[in-house]
Amino acid sequence: MPVGSRDKEATKRRLIKAMETVIARDGFGKLGVNTVAREAETDKVLIYRYFGGLDGLIEAYTQDGDFWPSVEELISEPAAIYRARPADEQMARVFRNLIRSLRKRPATLEILAWEMAEQNKLTRHLDRVREALGREFTRRFGNAGPAEVDLMALSAIMTGAVTYLTARSRRSETFNGMEIATDQGFQRLENALELVCKRVLH
Amino acid sequence: MPVGSRDKEATKRRLIKAMETVIARDGFGKLGVNTVAREAETDKVLIYRYFGGLDGLIEAYTQDGDFWPSVEELISEPAAIYRARPADEQMARVFRNLIRSLRKRPATLEILAWEMAEQNKLTRHLDRVREALGREFTRRFGNAGPAEVDLMALSAIMTGAVTYLTARSRRSETFNGMEIATDQGFQRLENALELVCKRVLH
DNA sequence: GTAATTGGTCACCATTTGGTGACTTAAGCA
DNA sequence: TGCTTAAGTCACCAAATGGTGACCAATTAC
Helix, strand or coil: CCCCCCCHHHHHHHHHHHHHHHHHHHCHHHCCHHHHHHHHCCCCHHHHHHHCCHHHHHHHHHHHCCCCCCHHHHHCCCHHHHHHCCHHHHHHHHHHHHHHHHHCCHHHHHHHHHHHHCCCHHHHHHHHHHHHHHHHHHHHHCCCCCCCCCHHHHHHHHHHHHHHHHHHCCCCCEECCEECCCHHHHHHHHHHHHHHHHHHHC | CCCCCCCHHHHHHHHHHHHHHHHHHHCHHHCCHHHHHHHHCCCCHHHHHHHCCHHHHHHHHHHHCCCCCCHHHHHCCCHHHHHHCCHHHHHHHHHHHHHHHHHCCHHHHHHHHHHHHCCCHHHHHHHHHHHHHHHHHHHHHCCCCCCCCCHHHHHHHHHHHHHHHHHHCCCCCEECCEECCCHHHHHHHHHHHHHHHHHHHC
8 A cells, every 4th residue: 555655657667567476476367457456555446547447557568578588589699600500400599598588487478378268468469579579580590491391380389389388387297297397307398399400400 | 947857867967068068169268157057058056966066067077078089099090000100100190180189179179278277177187188198108109219319208399289289279360470270271280290200200 | 825636545336256045846656 | 635855946145356436635836
């Protein structure tokens, strides 16, 4: 109860922050105008006044949040060096970094899971960001590998696997008998992905 | 309002059936004791009397439903013939059939998506079924392929990809710019999976 | 100092949810 | 025929949800 705080912008920020906290801590299922207001220690009516409702708050959150790794984060080295690598190393590098980036972003994992349940402003936003990044990637580094490889399908498979396994690891210890709660488990997955890239693109 | 039906077993079956309908049609988010009773055109109190609550109904549903393809459905040919194939063909065949089997089971896709949101009797059941099948598979056909391949990790990746992409296709037209709403889209994915198997296990 | 603006609180509403007790009505049996 | 049992209906409850109108209090402008 911030009596006497009287700072609209600060309260807005508190609400956005509270939203992120609720998503990351309790999951998207608990998200609502009541929960967020309680977490922000303010009144839900302000969500309506400042953002026009939960949807507006979500929209503000999308402007603010760092949901998805950039190209730079995914290649994690100077572009010139990266570009000089063979195609299989390029791809393996990207997916390894994608795994690590996602596992560092609990809110993103939650939104990825949310996408499975329903569509809303946040999931659509994440979808667009992701797809734009995918396009930028093929624009900058595309046309690699043998011709008979359907790069788009292959990358959908890899991205799908990474998305599923990281998102699942939020709440499940295993998948199909495989450890996914630990770093070692993901190490094995990264190695397997690397092997796939090497064998398919070489 | 089945006035005069007065048939406990039939009503039980109607409730279980209604549950499947609701899950497949409206998604797990809408599932609840009110929705199911409305769909079954009866009163929710019977869910409590006959099953002790929604959880009990879910449990009854797990006994009844055909959620996951059997080994036979996945190899879809006599075991002797299947076993004679090279490892890469074996694996590719299983994953192609897995895709097709899952796409035929809307309720299963819904439960797979549900697993991302929360754990309950149904998702745990599906988890167990799936894992048992995975174990049976490695028991019957395991130890294939080169030694440096981490078969468990590879199969987690493939299964994860298939799970994610089929479940996502319920409500999304595309993933990362790739068509996943049509048969042709999944044809491309199946081909890519086959290529991966060939290159990795050969 | 006074008045208007604005940030924040509070009380309330309708709706939906899971859950239960009391009732009615039909079937089976003496 | 009448009586007991059980299938099904109905009315209700508490809690939580999204949403709104009326109010209070601090800050600023005049």
